[in-house]
Amino acid sequence: MTLQQLIYAVTVAKERSINRAAQELFLSQSSLSASLKHLEEEIGVTLFARTNRGVRVTQEGEEFLIYARQIVGEYRLAEEKYILKKESKKSFSVSSQHYSFAVKAFIETARHYSIDEYAFGFYECKTTDIIDNVRGYKSELGVIYMDDFNEEIMQKLLRDNDLEFAELFSCRVFVFMAGTHPLAKKRKLKLEQLAPYPCLAFDQGDDNAFYLAEEVYSTFGYRQLIRASDRATMLNLMVGLNGYTLCSGIITQELNGDAYCVVPLDSDKIMRIGYIKRRISALSEPAALYVEELKKSKRYIR
Numbered sequence: 001m002t003l004q005q006l007i008y009a010v011t012v013a014k015e016r017s018i019n020r021a022a023q024e025l026f027l028s029q030s031s032l033s034a035s036l037k038h039l040e041e042e043i044g045v046t047l048f049a050r051t052n053r054g055v056r057v058t059q060e061g062e063e064f065l066i067y068a069r070q071i072v073g074e075y076r077l078a079e080e081k082y083i084l085k086k087e088s089k090k091s092f093s094v095s096s097q098h099y100s101f102a103v104k105a106f107i108e109t110a111r112h113y114s115i116d117e118y119a120f121g122f123y124e125c126k127t128t129d130i131i132d133n134v135r136g137y138k139s140e141l142g143v144i145y146m147d148d149f150n151e152e153i154m155q156k157l158l159r160d161n162d163l164e165f166a167e168l169f170s171c172r173v174f175v176f177m178a179g180t181h182p183l184a185k186k187r188k189l190k191l192e193q194l195a196p197y198p199c200l201a202f203d204q205g206d207d208n209a210f211y212l213a214e215e216v217y218s219t220f221g222y223r224q225l226i227r228a229s230d231r232a233t234m235l236n237l238m239v240g241l242n243g244y245t246l247c248s249g250i251i252t253q254e255l256n257g258d259a260y261c262v263v264p265l266d267s268d269k270i271m272r273i274g275y276i277k278r279r280i281s282a283l284s285e286p287a288a289l290y291v292e293e294l295k296k297s298k299r300y301i302r
Contacts, residue, residue, distance in 0.1 A: 001039060001042055001043060003071070003072070003075060004035075005035055005036075005038070005039040006068045006071055006072050007025075007072055008021070008025065008027075008032060008035050008036060008039070009036065009039060009047055009064075009065065009068055010065065010068050010069055010072050011024055011025055012032070012036065012047075012048060012055060013047075013048075013057050013061070013065050015054075016053075016054045016055055016056065017054040017055065018032055018033055018036075018054070018055060019054075020054075036048070043064065045058075045060045045061065045064055046058050046060065046061065047060075047061035047064060047065070048061060066135070066136050066137060069136075069137060070137050073137070090113055090117055090118040090119070090120075090284075090285070090286050091118070091119050091120075091284075091286075092109075092118070092120050092121075092140055092284060092286035092287060092290070093120060093121030093122065093123065093133075093138065093139045093140060094106055094121070094122050094123070094139055094140070094141050094142070094143065094290065095123045095124075095125055095129065095130040095133040095134060095138070095139040095141075095142045095143075096122070096123070096124055096125075096130065096142065096143035096144075097124070097127065097130065097143060097144055097145065097202070097214045098124050098202055098214060098230075098231045098234070099143060099248070099250070099273075100231075100250075100251055100252050100255045100256055101248075101250045101251070101252055101294070101297035101300060102143045102294065102297075103122065103124075103255060104252045104254065104255055104293075104297070105290055105293035105294045105296070105297060106120075106122045106290065106293075108293045108296075109286060109289045109290040109293050112286075112289055113286075118286070120286070121138075121139070123138075123139065124230070124231065126202075126203070126204050126205050126212070127144060127204060127212040127213075127214065128204070128205060128212060130142040130143075130144060130276070131157060131158070131161055131163065131276070134161075134163055134276055134277065134278060135161040135162070135163060135278070137278075140277065140278075140281070140283075140284060140286075140287045141275045141276065141277055141287055141290065141291075142275060142276040142277075143273075143274075143275050143294070144165075144274070144275075144276060145214070145248065145271045145272060145273050145274070146165065146167075146271075146272045146274070147216060147269060147270060147271050147272065148269070148270075149210075149211070149216070149218075149219075150210075150211040150212075150213075151272075153211045154211065158276060162278060162279050162280070163276050163277065163278060163279060164276065164277060164278075164279045165274050165275075165276050166274050166275055166276075166277070166291075167272050167273070167274040168273050168274045168275065168291075168294055168295055168297075168298070169272075169273055169295070169297075169298045169301070170270050170271065170272045170273070171248045171249060171250065171270070171271050171273065171301045172249070172264065172265070172267070172269070172270060172271070173216050173217075173246055173247070173248075173249070173264075173265045173267050173269050173271060174246070174247055174248065174249030174262040174263060174264055174265060175189050175194065175244050175245075175246060175262065175263045175264075175265050176238075176244060176245050176246070176247045176249070176251070176260065176261075176262050177238055177242070177243070177244040177245075177260065177261060177262075177263070178235075178238040178239045178242070178259060178260055178261075179258070179259055179260060179261050180239065180242075180259075181197075181238070181242050181244065181261075182242065183197075183263065184261050184263065186263050187263070187264075188263065188264045188265070188266050189263050189264070189265055189266065190265075190266045191217065191220060191265070194244060195222075195223055196223075197224070197241075197242050197243060197244055198222075198224035198225065198226050198237070198241055198242075198243045198244075199215075199222040199224065199225050199226070199243070199244060199245065199246075200226050200227075200228060200234050200237055200238065200243040200244060200245040201213060201214070201215050201218070201225060201226070201227050201228075201245065202214045202215070202227070202228060202229070202234070203227040203228065203229045208227070215245055215246045215247065216246050216267075216269055216271060217246060217267075217269075226241070226243060235260065238260065239259070246265060247262070248271050248273060248301075249262040249264070249301065250273075250297055250300045250301055251300065252297075252300060273297075275291065275294065
């Protein structure tokens with residue numbers, strides 16, 4: 001197995017076409033196909049399945065390409081710095097559950113760099129996508145929460161994917177709602193008081209497994225439950241339907257404005273906020289800065 005073969009495989013996976021990849025690599029289609037066949041024979045894995053529309057990566061191929069992309073990416077960084085003498089941009093990305101404080105920390109991290117020296121990414125997504133993104137090197141860090149309900153299963157998921165969880169801080173549970181909600185002025189709320197209003201939850205995909213939920217009390221028998229896929233829709237539902245969600249209570253007015261509020265939930269449950277990373281990887285400079293900014297979110301805890 002050679003570096004050149006890994007570059008070929010990564011390029012085909014990106015283009016999803018032998019023909020387009022061959023053009024990008026300045027090779028004949030037959031030469032590229034032969035090289036890929038030799039690689040597949042050597043590693044004992046079928047990387048690509050041929051279709052009428054080109055090629056698709058097999059399940060085994062996806063696992064192999066995680067490592068291939070890392071090797072190729074590191075090689076290209078070294079080539080730019082030491083061979084081409086180019087000053088490479090800082091690269092960093094985060095996948096997160098839907099937390100405004102995680103966005104705020106990302107903004108502050110980006111402000112440490114001039115506009116022409118970084119290539120960053122921030123993805124709000126489902127819990128399984130966060131794990132996949134960190135495992136697959138799309139994101140260096142993932143921001144999630146754990147509690148006594150989901151921790152055992154979440155820790156197993158992380159171990160199975162060679163990831164680890166680092167706790168940043170803990171907090172109690174709050175009800176997040178619009179400032180116009182009939183219960184917005186209450187000093188504390190019980191779940192029973194919220195029964196007449198729709199509970200809002202972020203969609204977690206096909207199974208919506210309880211332990212993947214971003215909200216605590218995911219197994220509670222809510223009379224009305226609405227799932228949404230993005231934070232903007234969630235905020236609109238809070239205003240339009242007097243909906244609510246259960247969260248950490250850490251909100252930043254700079255991003256959320258003053259149209260929303262949090263009220264403590266009468267509960268002893270504790271949320272543990274933290275980040276996940278690949279077990280074998282040290283934090284990059286931007287990642288370390290981001291973690292420090294995340295820690296500052298603790299000041300917003302009520």
